[in-house]
Amino acid sequence: MLLQKLEKLAVDGDPYSRRALALRLSDLYLMGTHEPSKDEQVLFDSVIFQVVDDLTEGVVATLSEMLCRTPRISSDMAYKFASNDQIEIARPMLERSPCLTDEQILEICNTKSDAHANAIARRERIHEAVSLTLAQKGSMRTLQTVAANDGAQFGKTG
Numbered sequence: 001m002l003l004q005k006l007e008k009l010a011v012d013g014d015p016y017s018r019r020a021l022a023l024r025l026s027d028l029y030l031m032g033t034h035e036p037s038k039d040e041q042v043l044f045d046s047v048i049f050q051v052v053d054d055l056t057e058g059v060v061a062t063l064s065e066m067l068c069r070t071p072r073i074s075s076d077m078a079y080k081f082a083s084n085d086q087i088e089i090a091r092p093m094l095e096r097s098p099c100l101t102d103e104q105i106l107e108i109c110n111t112k113s114d115a116h117a118n119a120i121a122r123r124e125r126i127h128e129a130v131s132l133t134l135a136q137k138g139s140m141r142t143l144q145t146v147a148a149n150d151g152a153q154f155g156k157t158g
Contacts, residue, residue: 102130
């Protein structure tokens, strides 16, 4: 029954159906009791990637908030949300996602707004290369945030 409902939502092109599909599928994916297989992760990514661009910013921000703490999503999925130009969408992933790689975080530091950098400066743990980039490229506010972050690693010259 549930699978039939999800299939119906997947074929239906209207925005309400796409919203319902993304939210319900995310709920189901997060409620799983086993570690998702690579195939399950690829399938989840595929469905979300297909519908996310058709969703309102508010729904995408809700999805980002729902998914930001789980290690169950791929780094590509985390990056999709974290690299969004809208900080309301990006912030949850930037601050809390365990799935983002240092390379992805550095890419965002170097290409996105200072609001993105400030969100990164609030992460629980920040590796040295990211701290250095934030200190070099960020605003005074971002520099103060990363300097006050006990989880930020700095080198001997940092």
